[in-house]
Amino acid sequence: MRLASFALFITWTTYGTWLPGDRRGYVSRTLPADGVFQPKRNQTGSPITPGNAQTLATAQKAQKYDTVWLDRTQALIAAQAIRQAALKRRWVIIRASVMANHIHTLTTACPDDGPGVRRVLKGVSSAELSKAADRPHRWWTQGGSDRYLHDPAAIGAAERYIRNQRGILCEIVAMQVIPRK
Secondary structure, eight states: OOOOSOEEEEEEEBTTSSOTTOTTOBOSOBOOTTSOOBOOOOSTTOOOBOOOHHHHHHHHHHOOSOOOOOOHHHHHHHHHHHHHHHHHHTOEEEEEEEOSSEEEEEEESSOSOHHHHHHHHHHHHHHHHHHHHTSOOOOBOSOOEEEEEOSHHHHHHHHHHHHTOTTOOEEEETTEEEEOO
16 A cells, blocks of 8 residues: 555543643643643654653642543444544545544545644544433543654554554554454
């Protein structure tokens, strides 16, 4: 398969599972000891901010809803909704992986607008998850990461990264939804 020359590598997390200050590192705002938030650092090449207990405690106190960990059924619902949204818009999902606490998508033939594409994918998957749960619910963390890839080598590297994620519950490969066992 010949790789596209442009794709969006988009990532978002489930609500409450990767808060600012997390010990694994993060790209969200940081609350240092002086009490003045430092801005989010999420540009390619920017280092991940190391864990910060004060920022984490502030984020945990601000959490308004229960933390969300997707199960296999919910991962399948999210993947199917993402695929349908792409089909409807004639976008192509090269690869996507749905894990219990986050989603990665690699999308091409879409607008060069990461936040817009991410809003669509998160919105349709959230709506379908709420429909299946028979109640509205906060499924995703606000925002996410949008990486603009403009060459086949970068797109290939992102595809391999997504393919090799640990804990994949469901994936989309060349527009086909594939549940993992």
